[in-house]
Amino acid sequence: MKASNDTNKEVYRPEDSFVPILKGAATIDQKKQEAYDRNLRVFFLDGKKHDKPVSTDIYPLWQARSLAGRGEEEKTEPASEEQLDLSGRKALQILSQQLAVYLEAHTLFLNRLKKAITGLEGLIRLEGGGADAGIDHLDFAADLISFDKIRSIAIDTVSSHLPASRVKRLKWALKILSDAKQRYTGGNIALFCTERFAKTLDLAQVIEANWIKKVPDQLCQQAQRQSANAVKSFVQTMSALKMGELMVEQTYEEDVHDAYFDTYDRKRLSEEDLRFLPVTIVVEESKNLLQHSSSFLRLLSNNSFIKVLALNWLDDLYLLADQEEADYLELASLVIFRRNSFVYQGGFEQPDHFSVAIQKGLDFPGAVFWNVLAVEGTKEESLSRLPEIQAAIASRYFPELEYYARGNHFDFHQLKLDGNPSPGEPLASIEQFIREGDKSTGRIFSLNPAAFLAMRAEAREQLMLLPSDYQTERLLPLAEYLGLSSEETSGRIPFIWMVDKENVLQRAAIPLHWLQKCRSRFEYWRFLQSIAGMNQAHRQATLAEARIKWEEEKNIALESQKTLLKEQFEKEKSSILQEGITKMLYGFVYEDKLEEVLREVPPAQVSQAVPTTPEELGNQQQPVKAQTKTEAAEPELAAPASPEAWVESDECTSCKDCIVALPGVFKYNEDKQAYVHDPRGGSFAEIVKAAEKCPSRCIHPGAPLNKKEPALDKWIKRAEKFN
Numbered sequence: 001m002k003a004s005n006d007t008n009k010e011v012y013r014p015e016d017s018f019v020p021i022l023k024g025a026a027t028i029d030q031k032k033q034e035a036y037d038r039n040l041r042v043f044f045l046d047g048k049k050h051d052k053p054v055s056t057d058i059y060p061l062w063q064a065r066s067l068a069g070r071g072e073e074e075k076t077e078p079a080s081e082e083q084l085d086l087s088g089r090k091a092l093q094i095l096s097q098q099l100a101v102y103l104e105a106h107t108l109f110l111n112r113l114k115k116a117i118t119g120l121e122g123l124i125r126l127e128g129g130g131a132d133a134g135i136d137h138l139d140f141a142a143d144l145i146s147f148d149k150i151r152s153i154a155i156d157t158v159s160s161h162l163p164a165s166r167v168k169r170l171k172w173a174l175k176i177l178s179d180a181k182q183r184y185t186g187g188n189i190a191l192f193c194t195e196r197f198a199k200t201l202d203l204a205q206v207i208e209a210n211w212i213k214k215v216p217d218q219l220c221q222q223a224q225r226q227s228a229n230a231v232k233s234f235v236q237t238m239s240a241l242k243m244g245e246l247m248v249e250q251t252y253e254e255d256v257h258d259a260y261f262d263t264y265d266r267k268r269l270s271e272e273d274l275r276f277l278p279v280t281i282v283v284e285e286s287k288n289l290l291q292h293s294s295s296f297l298r299l300l301s302n303n304s305f306i307k308v309l310a311l312n313w314l315d316d317l318y319l320l321a322d323q324e325e326a327d328y329l330e331l332a333s334l335v336i337f338r339r340n341s342f343v344y345q346g347g348f349e350q351p352d353h354f355s356v357a358i359q360k361g362l363d364f365p366g367a368v369f370w371n372v373l374a375v376e377g378t379k380e381e382s383l384s385r386l387p388e389i390q391a392a393i394a395s396r397y398f399p400e401l402e403y404y405a406r407g408n409h410f411d412f413h414q415l416k417l418d419g420n421p422s423p424g425e426p427l428a429s430i431e432q433f434i435r436e437g438d439k440s441t442g443r444i445f446s447l448n449p450a451a452f453l454a455m456r457a458e459a460r461e462q463l464m465l466l467p468s469d470y471q472t473e474r475l476l477p478l479a480e481y482l483g484l485s486s487e488e489t490s491g492r493i494p495f496i497w498m499v500d501k502e503n504v505l506q507r508a509a510i511p512l513h514w515l516q517k518c519r520s521r522f523e524y525w526r527f528l529q530s531i532a533g534m535n536q537a538h539r540q541a542t543l544a545e546a547r548i549k550w551e552e553e554k555n556i557a558l559e560s561q562k563t564l565l566k567e568q569f570e571k572e573k574s575s576i577l578q579e580g581i582t583k584m585l586y587g588f589v590y591e592d593k594l595e596e597v598l599r600e601v602p603p604a605q606v607s608q609a610v611p612t613t614p615e616e617l618g619n620q621q622q623p624v625k626a627q628t629k630t631e632a633a634e635p636e637l638a639a640p641a642s643p644e645a646w647v648e649s650d651e652c653t654s655c656k657d658c659i660v661a662l663p664g665v666f667k668y669n670e671d672k673q674a675y676v677h678d679p680r681g682g683s684f685a686e687i688v689k690a691a692e693k694c695p696s697r698c699i700h701p702g703a704p705l706n707k708k709e710p711a712l713d714k715w716i717k718r719a720e721k722f723n
Helices: 030-046 088-129 135-141 147-153 164-185 195-200 219-248 254-262 286-291 293-299 314-322 327-336 351-363 386-394 449-453 512-532 536-589 591-600 603-609 614-630 657-661 684-693 712-722
Strands: 058-060 189-194 212-215 279-285 307-313 341-346 367-374 401-405 428-436 439-447 464-466 475-477 493-500 505-509 666-668 674-676
Touching: 030 464, 030 493, 030 505, 030 512, 058 449, 088 164, 088 219, 088 279, 088 307, 088 351, 088 367, 164 219, 164 254, 189 195, 189 219, 195 212, 195 279, 212 219, 219 254, 219 279, 219 293, 279 286, 286 293, 286 307, 286 327, 307 314, 314 367, 314 386, 327 341, 327 367, 327 401, 327 512, 341 351, 351 367, 367 386, 386 449, 428 493, 428 505, 449 512, 657 666, 657 684, 684 712
Parallel strands: 189 212, 189 279, 279 307, 307 367, 341 367, 475 493
Antiparallel strands: 058 493, 341 401, 428 439, 464 505, 493 505, 666 674
16 A cells, blocks of 8 residues: 555646546446446445445555645654554543643642731731730741731721721631632642543543542533532632732722622633633533533533533544434534634644643633544554544544634634644645556545545445446546535436555445535535635635626726716817817908918818808808998908807816906806806907916907907907917
8 A cells, every 4th residue: 555666656736636547447338337327326325235345455545645745755753652542541631731730820829818818817816916916926927918017007906997897808808718728729620520431431540539520410510510609609719819918908998899899790800810710621422412412502601611521432433424413523613603612623643732722721711612532442442543533634524623712802713724634625635646557646636524434444345346447427526526516416426536455546436325424524614614714615706796796887887987988079079170160260251361270170170161162162151241241341350250259168177267357258157167158248358368368278269349449450360379
């Protein structure tokens, strides 16, 4: 099963992994093909025995694996015997070690209790016998209490300054703290388990005997009652401690502190306080916890401080392939939706990694759930099971996860899947070197949940080995099958890739009940990815929807812009045409300047505006001749056919210059753009001046309407460039 050392190798990317690999294989005749098709369908549906079971010499890819992305030159240190111990007792040993470290922090709290107790005892002695009473008995506390200060402030006796209510509170605080001191001296840890569990794992050999609380039944209920009492006592302890410290420091004020401590409850506990809360732990098998699911969920409610270590036996995972859905594999997801919880799921093939998870859980001020995969049995029995634990995690069958949610800081993205290979992908990839003729070829394959189930020889007997000459489009690799819809897989049969001891690639069809379990595990993994914000398919679907919406909005905007541009074009076209016609008419009136006017008009306008026949020219000159008759006295000042001043309103910038200068001539329309409302409201000279001052040059003075205005020749000359 070892990869060949041949240098002649090729490495294919995942998308190339499932091209026909069995090159040159002969094709069976049609009758055999049809018979094999029928047998394969029957096998898939009911898993009945078949002619060619998988040999024990055929292995899933993981057993001859090399993780994708890990080069052949990369060497890892061989696992120590300590790392290879994957038994349930090993998990409890790690828990016990971390509890011992955790209790070291409680030493600080215990010292704080002792200091407060000593101070309160001193105050009570002083209250009973005067300033000097009992001081000889308190030499050991001289570094904690300044008795000189007490003497200086107690002129007669301390009792003359302490009302009866204060003395009563002082004695209450001393009693509560004395009881707490005794509890914390013993460790203040309660580890609940059933009598059966304690006996099976010989718990007293790995856990301090005084911590263990063995119960015959109702494990969750009894642990919950113990935790509730422990929290209640701790609230009293913290109230007494803070009260006592204020009294010893002579800073207690009745009008402020009496009401505060009368209403002191768990809501007043700070996160720093909760670090010293007594520890209540439940240890049990996951499948047994699920049998009492309602009690289990109450155990880890949002206000709980209980910590649960659940063990999942590796052998039980194999049995699930032909059983109903095992919900206990998804126990972790039930706890994830608690607002105040810490969750870890995985194995402990890396003891340091698991130890950190235990430490985080012990420090966490809320409900904790460690869901651990272990080997049932002794250390010796577990030494060879490391590849199976790794395969269970890498194949998404029992994925590793860590979740942290604290109060108002709840955030789905606090779910971490980094402990799994390729956590952002639907399935992990492995590189397998297979024998093809006389060379070894490296190929990339997707690792699916069935690859884990097939690790066990007994499980492989449920598979159907496919001959190399059997080819049909109905066959589909399981990794690809899991990513398709039910419509796309209709009539298809999934198979998994395996290798024999010569590293020759083989195919093995899986039965329907394997497929159902693999699909369940695959969908659970995709669910976890969605919560963690790592589901690429979900992101791609969201992006596709956003793109469609964006394209629709873009098309609507483009159509609107096209309509607007078309309208503006028509306006511009009309305006330019009108200006061209006006200039030509003006030129006809002043024939000596016709050539100059035509040079200023665009060719398109000339072709439309210049008369092309004598009849057209005569028709355009008729009004001029009529006007000339009426103004026979001054023919040289004859006005054009449309002599009135006008404004290109579309070009107006609303500067108000013309409105202010000649309000009798110019006004604003509804768009605040100027137009000529009375061409006779001002002199021709004033209109020309307004045209010269206009920044957008959109005022056209036309011709003078009053032929008797002085200096008309000058103003007509100045108006030419605006007409």
